[in-house]
Amino acid sequence: MTTARTSNARSRRAGRARRGTGDQLRDEILDAAERLLVDRGSVDAVSIRAVAGAVGVTPPSIYLHFTDKEALFFAVCSRRFTRFGSALLAATEGVEGPVEQLYALGRGYVEYGLTHPEHYPVLFSGHVDPTRHVEDVASLPGYQALQLLISVVARGMEEGVLAPGDPAQVAIGLWSTTHGFVSLALTGNTDHLPGIDLRGSADAVLRQAIPGILSAP
Structure with a gap:
């Protein structure tokens, strides 16, 4: 009997040990909170208890990492914006010239939205007040992603390839144009259009928007 109790206790301790601690647990909490946010559509629909249950910890464990629910979801959105910004930065690697970089940023933006349809709304749904x-x-992180675009535009103006402004x-x-396209695509507003190529259409949008800000020849 004692041996059985000892074995059970060891099993419980082993189960607890498999759960993340420190930074690993923080990441697991963020992962669970983001999944629940995507599934339920709003911060109000997700409780700390639900997040704790999804991770396999008690609610007080969440508060060791985040002061309250809004702080938790601010961290969720910030992490997603950091990944979004990294994707945009990667899209410009090896691309020379501000005009070419604008096209690369636009395509990278659209690609991120189309390949992360469940995460894109996390970025722009106003879940928390930053x-x-x-x-x-x-x-x-969201401002830093925008700042990347601003810096490319500013350099284009300095080099004289973009009109002053x-x-x-x-x-x-430019952001509004690209965001509008991605939002239309992700909300199903283009699904009924026969034979539409979303990436090709996005390129067409960029080819209309970017020439409009070029400097006069």
Whole structure:
């Protein structure tokens, strides 16, 4: 009997040991929270208890890593924006010239949205107010992704290949165009169109938008 109890206790300890700790547990919490957010569609529909249950820990374990639910989902969105920004940066690797980089960023943006349809809404659904968590908005991963686009536009203006203007305003215009295309595609608004090639259509959109900001010959 004692041997059986000892064996059971060891099994329980082994089970607990397999669960992540420290940074690993934090990542597991973020993974679970993001899955639940994608499945349920809003932060309000996801409780800390549900996240804890999905990870296999108690709710107090969540609070060891995040002060409250909003802090948890701010971290979820920030991590997703960091990955999004990395994908955009990778899209420009080896691409020379600001105009070519704008096309590369546009294609990279569309590709990320189309290949991560469940995660794209996490980026832009306004699940949390980021200003509650940082003092400097420029430090936000989402802003850094936008800043990459702004910097390419600014360089194009400095080199004279793009028409003069406010780089931020031009960048937001390009972002809005690309975001609108991805949103239409992901919400099924293009599904009924026969034989549509989404990536080809995205290229057509970029070929219309980017020439409109080029400098006059």
